[in-house]
Amino acid sequence: MWLPIGLVVALVLCVAPVAVGVLVLRGLDSPAWTVTPAAKAEPAPSPVAGDDTRVTAAWLRQRIGDALTAQGAALLKGDQAGFLAVADPASPAAAALREQFGSLRAMKVTRWAATADAIPSSVGANKWRTLVEVDHCFVEPDCQPMTITYGTVWTDTAAGLKLVGVEPSMSTYDGPRPWEVDPMVVATGKRVMVATTPALRGQLKTVLAEAEKAAVVADRYTVGGPPPAHYEVFYAGVAEWKRWFGGKRPSWTAGYALPVGGRQIDVVINAAAPHRNDLDDLLRHEMTHASTMPPTGFPASAWWLVEGIAELAGSGGASPQSYEGIQEVRKLVKERNWTGPLQDLKIADNAADWEVAGAYGIGYLAVRQLAERFGEADVLAFLKALTHDRIEINEASQQVFGEPWSLLNDQCVAAVRAAAR
Template sequence: MWLPLGLVAALVLCVAPVGVGVMVFRGLDSPAWPAAPGPGVAPASSPVAGDPDRVTAAWLRERIGTALAAQGTALLAGDQAGFLAAADPASPAGATLKAQFASLRGMKVTRWVPSADSIPSSVGARRWRTLVEVEHCFVEPDCKPMTITYGTVWTDTTAGLKLVGIEPSMSTYDGPRPWEVDQLVVATGKRVMVATTPALRKQLPTVLAEAEKAAVVADRYAVGGPPPAHYEVFYAGTAQWKRWFGGSRPSWTAGYALPVGGRQVDVVINAAAPQRNNLDDLLRHEMTHASTMPPNGFPTSAWWLVEGIAELAASGGAAPQSYEGIQEVRKVVRERGWAGPLEDLKIADGAADWEVAGAYGIGYLAVRQLAERFGEPDVLAFMKALTHERMSIDEASREVFGEPWSVLNAQCVAAVRAAVR
């Protein structure tokens, strides 16, 4: 096959290995995203010597689209050779796709629809970069799809146009996904899918068993609709904790939950954290976040309520003196003189463990106070009004509890302080 050299000759390619045979191409602007040819539009002509760059670009876009469509079909059919066929086997992309195929099949992928609607841009001699967007689902045959966007680099070879570079999605919010940058081993139960790395394979049965029990609890706290159709838990080793979903969590974080598109909220557990946190408590806490979280995440002003409800699920509603973090609450109240309001309760990224535990405990004791007075259903209705419907806290309090928030805040603060006398 012959192609004209270079669509935009001024761009220079810079390559660095990342993760499982992944290449990152830095310093390249993403191309514009014009609409792809619609139904009934004739296929782009194969370029010949002397054709304008736009002719080559249109032809490349169609060829890439065809390769991606075949790749998606192969993935859903369990055809590894077909999934790898788009890549040059000698390139890092070949190793990346092989790892991704194993991970995605293990995660029970049910939808995989890639598209590349942008015009490819030249990044060197016979190399072109384009963005790929993938709609995808796991476990559920009919889910509201999640989407990711990542960069790809293609080159002309004697075997035709081949994929040679795959960039991990680098959204500051949620990229890269675990299956993009690490080969995963997966265990699936009735309500939960747990994925980790081969190095932690032996821990999978324990994590899955505890997650299945945690799902029963988290289901009871679902807000804004039915419980999740399934929970996804990623169990991260040290390197993965720093890489998955962008890493960069505060040093005191033992786990987190974040919405990843569609209706899915993924849970990530730091494999090192259960040394100082009970795994069962940690899973109940984070999976309750997954069952209560709105699609656009929680407002920061409701931090105390969000963490308090998660602690309510984790602790089983333990009495104040039986609550595991009561000593840390006492320290925050007595040594730091905490006296509310609840909306101002925050944790600095570099906070000490006792400060973190104390703040979580304050949220728990405040939520427990509300639950004792009004019942858990009303507390969850309050959370829905505040975090899903984005009402002001006073509006939500008056609508759900029938009282102004200033009064209830004072009662909650008093209950916290009374618990540590």
């Protein structure tokens, strides 16, 4: 779900060095950190002259696994030297790990279980590449872990097998996690962790304060289970906005949320946007996506409902005539002669700001119409049926509202057009 940069409407639908000077403005009590070691396997035999390359590869895989287990234990204990011991000190990997250590600790990492189950492949003289998979958690001592997979390159040195290369993770969402590729400064509150780059350190306190207030609102709209144990918000500068996971979005986007594994839905805010969007509204919108989104993301057919509910949270239930995007709704309804249906409501990547704002406003007014008639609890039950349970819209309408969707769609469209007069 993303937002037009020109207005307070946000759309979201939808995934390296780190840091000198980590800043923790407000901390949670340090959680009980635990490490899950890889299961012990039978030791691979040491290769000797004349052995098949597969023998060497199996031996390397076990040595890499042991090194990763020791590295994870060091991270959770706060032992930077132990965390870096896996890398060749002269390699780029060592510099990347040094910065990642700072960021991961600031983000209150509570789980870091790395495994390398694939057989390493030769990538040059005395060098091997293998994929590493890491289950990890932040803030929560016990969570459904998120998982990243990234490439590593290793070499045998006089000091033993050492890591010399670390690649950004391979992500379904077109980009690495922020802490993999940029230094992070971090602030944590009661319900939210906010991370950004050192260049934006001065805004961190304000973003955290607004995000804490937004969390109270987003919690009220939770769908599919209890409210998130905590919210993760990444505040992106211009370059980071394009580089981080989920980037490469339409130019009108001001924020988005996306599932990153386990039950975690991360929020990314474009720091360049809030000067033309109210930061508090934007955070309420995007964090409501985080509290309502299923782990697999939202179906496109429910866009109007998903965005309408997020706008309901963002605007505080403003009346149609006081809703900030009402002029854009009028323009869209009149110039496009919009008559529905709601399921067909879409925004082109190259849409003008007013078109984006108008579409968000239509979603908002339709949801407000349903909420006034049936109550917010039933609207959230309808959202759950469509997006979590993936029930067909007509069946969901009958189950939740007791009326056919064709009738309710027409009533919502009529309410939108009446507000746009």
